[in-house]
Amino acid sequence: MSKVTKRFIFFFSIGILLIAVIVTYNIWNQHHEDIQNAEARSMTAVQLYKSLSEGSEEIKSILINQVINVSGEINQVIKNQKGQQVILLKTGTSGGSVNCTMEEEVMNIKEGDVVILKGVCIGYISGDPEIDLPGDVFLIRCYRSS
Amino acid sequence: MFKSVFLLFVLVAAFNNNTHGQIFYTKNGSISFFSKTIVEDIDAKNNQVISVINFQTGTIQFSLLNNGFRFPKAKMEEDFKANYMETDKYPRSTFKGVISDISNVNFSKDDAYKVNVKGSLSIHGVTKEIEVPGVIIVKNGTISAQTEFNVLVEDYKISVPSIVSNKIARSIQIIVNCHYEKK
Numbered sequence: 001m002s003k004v005t006k007r008f009i010f011f012f013s014i015g016i017l018l019i020a021v022i023v024t025y026n027i028w029n030q031h032h033e034d035i036q037n038a039e040a041r042s043m044t045a046v047q048l049y050k051s052l053s054e055g056s057e058e059i060k061s062i063l064i065n066q067v068i069n070v071s072g073e074i075n076q077v078i079k080n081q082k083g084q085q086v087i088l089l090k091t092g093t094s095g096g097s098v099n100c101t102m103e104e105e106v107m108n109i110k111e112g113d114v115v116i117l118k119g120v121c122i123g124y125i126s127g128d129p130e131i132d133l134p135g136d137v138f139l140i141r142c143y144r145s146s
Numbered sequence: 147m148f149k150s151v152f153l154l155f156v157l158v159a160a161f162n163n164n165t166h167g168q169i170f171y172t173k174n175g176s177i178s179f180f181s182k183t184i185v186e187d188i189d190a191k192n193n194q195v196i197s198v199i200n201f202q203t204g205t206i207q208f209s210l211l212n213n214g215f216r217f218p219k220a221k222m223e224e225d226f227k228a229n230y231m232e233t234d235k236y237p238r239s240t241f242k243g244v245i246s247d248i249s250n251v252n253f254s255k256d257d258a259y260k261v262n263v264k265g266s267l268s269i270h271g272v273t274k275e276i277e278v279p280g281v282i283i284v285k286n287g288t289i290s291a292q293t294e295f296n297v298l299v300e301d302y303k304i305s306v307p308s309i310v311s312n313k314i315a316r317s318i319q320i321i322v323n324c325h326y327e328k329k
Contacts, residue, residue, distance in 0.1 A: 032220045063228075064237075065213060080174040080193050081325045099173060101193060122214045123237060124198045128171075128207070131329060136173050138194045140214060 019099050033120075035103070037143045038067040040118055045072025045098040049091035050139045052124035065124045070098055071116045079110060085141070087117060096127070096134035100142040118145040168328060170199045170289050175324030177210055178324060181315040183255045188314065190215040197324045199291065204248035206263060206291070208241040208322070230314075231270055231305050239269045243276075251282050258283045263293065269302040280322075294319060 041063070043051075048070050051059050072089035075097055080086050085105045089095035100117045109115060119142030127133035175195035181188040190313040196209045213233040217223040227233045243265015251259040280293035296317045299306060306314050 013157075028219065028221050030220050032223070044311065061234075078174070081176055081323065082191075082193055084193065088172055097173075099194065101174070115183065122211045125173075125194075125211060125238070126210050127196065128198050131169050131198065131200070133171055133198065135196070136194075138196065138211060138214060140216065 004050055017092065032141075033067075035067055035076075035118060035120065036143050039144075040067040040069045042069040042116075043090035045070050046092045048121070049093065049096060049124075049137050051133060052121075053093075053096070053126070060123070063121050066121055067118065068121045068139065069116055069118050070100070070121075070139065071114065072098060074109060074111050074113045074115060076111060078085070088136075089115075089116070089117070093134050095132075097136050099136040100139045102142045102144075104143060106144045116145040117142045119143065168202070168284050169198065169200050170326035172326050175208070176260070176322075177208070178321045179215075180319040182319075183313055183315050186313045188217070188303070190217045190222075192216070192227065195324065197291070197326070198329075199245075199326060201248060201251075201253070204245040206241075206243055206245055206265070209322075210239055211237055212239055225310075229271050230306065236269075236271045239267075239298050241265055241267045245280075245282075251284065252298065253284055253289075261278065266298070269297070270304050272302045274301060291322065291324050291326070295324045296320070 036072065048063070048068065051063060068073065070089065072091070074087060075090045076088040078086045078088070085102040087100045087102060087106070087109070089100065091097060100119055106115070119139035122138045122140055124135055124137045126135040173196050174193055175197045176191065176193050177195050178189065178191040192210050193215045194214045195208055197206070197208045199206045212231045213227050215223070217226065243263050246262045246264055248261065251261065259282045261280050261282055262277060263280050265275070266273050267276045267322060276295070278293050278295040280291060283292065285291040296319050299314070299316055299318060
């Protein structure tokens with residue numbers, strides 16, 4: 001094998017290795033999905049709650065892990081223990097909410113206001129029927145939608 | 147007669163105001179986990195934890211959606227959901243147990259009370275009995291619960307491919323921190 005061929009193989013291998021490192025680095029450090037600009041399915045808080053608390057497994061699989069535009073009347077605005085704003089939307093089930101953890105705080109909102117929130121639906125957790133505590137549907141990474 | 151009725155009313159009211167025998171809950175509790183290796187530290191948080199404590203019976207339960215854990219990196223989150231926790235197949239993790247020494251907690255006195263919690267932890271379709279120390283914090287009439295403990299990845303049949311095994315610790319630290327409101 002000539003010196004030129006050896007050099008070519010050497011630099012070619014280094015090049016391939018560099019590309020592999022860059023690709024791996026980019027995959028490992030890719031950003032989270034841009035929720036604000038993502039395509040979303042639109043539905044009301046009442047529809048979403050009913051679909052996930054009573055719907056079939058097929059309906060649940062369509063909605064879970066998807067970006068949803070959920071509209072509804074605010075039941076309560078609270079802060080979680082990390083200081084994030086959490087907006088609870090009415091669902092027609094007393095004590096059961098669409099529980100939206102906000103990415104950015106929404107100012108000037110109050111109980112009774114009707115809002116549209118956009119976030120990732122992670123599913124429904126049933127509460128405890130023994131103590132009459134209904135479950136919630138949870139959305140994370142939420143923003144106010146226009 | 148009136149005095150007796152009034153006294154009875156006061157006693158009933160006092161009993162109702164006593165947190166002992168009451169139920170507390172949260173739907174936005176926090177559970178995070180931490181994996182530390184030489185190559186990488188991984189810290190993920192879930193702030194959508196439903197938890198209920200019954201101070202009369204000492205029972206305590208937690209339930210969370212595994213796909214609610216948030217990671218600093220998107221790829222970590224994707225791998226956690228799809229490859230390690232298989233969240234489509236095992237969407238929830240739960241704990242149901244009993245605070246064995248609940249009688250040591252004085253709800254009328256602000257303090258941090260050390261307790262022991264024993265129960266069943268279900269992760270990735272595997273249920274194991276665990277016993278962990280915890281702290282119940284009583285402050286200005288509010289209740290918080292905190293605990294930290296470790297679980298072994300292999301105990302819950304979570305398989306980590308050898309190519310990333312140096313990035314994920316075999317023992318994962320779980321940190322629980324929930325603030326409760328009265329039911």
